[in-house]
Every structure is written in structure tokens, then in C-alpha cells.
Amino acid sequence: MTSTSALSSADRRGRLGASLMFFTNGVLFSALLPRYPELKAHFGLSDAQFGLTVVAFAAGAICAAATAAPLIRRWGATRVTWAGSIVLATTMAVAGGSPSVWVFAVALFAAGLTDAIVDAAQNVAGIAVEKSYGRSIINSLHAVWSLGAATGGVIGAVSAALDIGIGVQMVVNGTVWSIVALVASRLVTSGAAAQPVVVDALAPSAAAEAASPRAWRLLAPLVLLAICGTLIEDIANNWAVLFMRDETSAPVAVAGLAVSVMIGAQFVGRLLGDRMTDRWGRESVARAGGVLIAVGMVVAATSPTAAVALAGFALAGFGSATLVPAAFAAADRVPGLSPGTGVAMLGWLMRLGFLVTSPSVGALSDATDLRVALAIPIGAGVVAAVIAHLASRRRHAARGDVARGDMLEP
16 A cells, blocks of 8 residues: 555646546536426426436437447547547537427437546546555545536536526536646646556457456446446436425525535545445445435435435435445456456446436336335335345355455455
């Protein structure tokens, strides 16, 4: 483990650059989320129609399945992150200023495709910086993403309260953070993890590696764990504001804070995640996180007031904090996968959950109400806790087995 005094200026520049990458990715997308109720009302969509529309983002991400790893190997993680951030900013600005629901859906599709590539690239860069550091920083980097997402939520909520046009807000937001993405890229490439990627023309393709039964076996529990974590983010992004407005009668400014509360609590959990993992172990932290998700969503679903609902959303956000970072770090260590492929495959597969979650919540909400629909994230918390518990039992049963890539602990 590298001591703080032994870290070079290049290490610190690399970490700062990686942190800015994650922050930028979070703020670019989430700034639009508090404006979703306005867009839903403007387009005249029901809950089910809205759920099917916003799933375009996830559909775009899935279409990026075979793209991320080759791009990262060819151009380098930092270049892909910077260029992709500019494209993401552009597509989100188009979504915010959409004249019709069809343009909105197409823009979200393009944004999802780009975001999946950027997400894989920034995680490859972050893991490379972590290796240079000699100690875990992946939870902290994802904490910075959560801070960026919470910041974007505040930007959107304040803009809504000030009656700033959605299109104007998203153009300004995208311009500012595209510049930051360029600075971040240069900091990382000037640091100890310059272009963290191995270009190997003989490396197997992502499709060939994904076809391996062993790769599927090692990745499957990691994917399911990541889906449980991202489902909570999906609830924050697409449904928390609507829940606050429709079920608790919160005013627009208060309802818009639901995104920031959930992502902000997730940020705190990720900020503490590396220390918690070092002390109690990754599996124990993930198991406790699953329990907190379930408890928090029960509190939110049964809340009589906006304040109680926000407290429940905060618990769920905190509980989800370490699930996705843990899955990404483990995916990078899956044996037999070329650089970038394990992370890219996980990023693609976990997004399959988005194709199911929002439409399911919307359909259940239309059939009953949004409170009942929150049974879905409650179930995700239970599943995450069970996965972590089973992983802990397998680890103790197979102690000493070096090739146990399906477990959470390194």
C-alpha cells in the first residue's frame, strides 16, 4: 500500500483528473432530471408512457455494448471520456429543448449510447489511477460522480424554481462541463496513468470474450449486484420527483430536491466506502447496503409527509453507495478478459436492468399507484443483501482459492 507521503505529483494530478471526469459525467445528465415533470406534462404523457419514453436512454446504452472496449483500446480511456462528454452534453441539450416527444426520445437514446461509452472509459481510467496509487480509491471516485449528480440535480431544481428555460439551462450546463472534461483528460494523461489502456491487435474481441461460459459465470453475480445499485439511481432519476409531487403534494422546488437527496446520500456512502470496505470487508458492506435500501424504500413508500419520504430516499441512496463501484472493481479483475473488456461488459449488462425497471414501475403505478410500485426497489435491496451474503459464504468455504472471480473480495 502506498503511503500519502510517497505519492508523486503525477499521482495527485491523475486522481484530480479522474475525479473531474466522474464529476462531469454526473452533472451532465442529472441537470435535466428535475425538469422531467415539466417535460412529462408538456408532452401529455401518462406514467406508463413516460416510463417507456425515458427507457430510451437505457436502450441507447445497450446498443453501445460492443463499442466501448474497442474504442478504449484504440484511442485511450481519457480521449474517449473527453470526446464522449462533449457528445453527451450536446445530446442532453437537444433533449432539454425538444419540440416533440419523439425528438426527446431520440436525444435520450443518443445520450444513453454515449454515456455507456463514457462510463466504461472513465472507470478504466479511474482503475488505472487506483493501481498507480496502490490503494483503493474507486469508491471515492464514484462518490465524486454522486456529488456531480447531486450538483446537477440542484442546478435543475434551482433553474425550475427560477423559471429558466430547460433548453437554455442545458446548453449552458453542457458548455461549462465540456470544458471541464477537457481539463480532466489532460490532467490524467499528464499523470501516472497516461492513456490507461493496452493496444493489442491480437486480443480477443469483446463479443468472443462474452461468449465464454467462464466469463458469464464470473460476471453474472457482479452484474446482478450492479443492477440492484443502478435501480436505486433509476428511481432517483425518473421517479423520486414525481413521487414527491404526486404522493406527498410537495411543491416543485421541494420535489426537485428528491434527486439531490438520494444522490447526495449515495455520495456520502461512497466517500466513506473505501474505509468501510477496508474495515468490514466488501461483502459485509454490500450486505448492509442492501438492507438499508429495502428499509429506506419501505419508509419512502409509506411516508405520510415529504420530509419522511426524503429521509427514506436518503437511506436507500446511502445503502446503494458501494454496490456499483465494487462490481466494477471486481469486473476489472476477471481472468481472461483483455483491458477494458470486463468493465465495458459489466457496464453494458447492468444497463439491461434499465429496460425493465422504469417501465415496470410505470406500469405498476398505473395499475395501482406509485407507492405500491416502490415494492420493486424494496425487492432490489433484498436481492443485493442475499447476493452479498452468499458471496461471503462462498468465500469462507473456498478460502485459499486464488481464482474465485465470482466473489466480491479481491
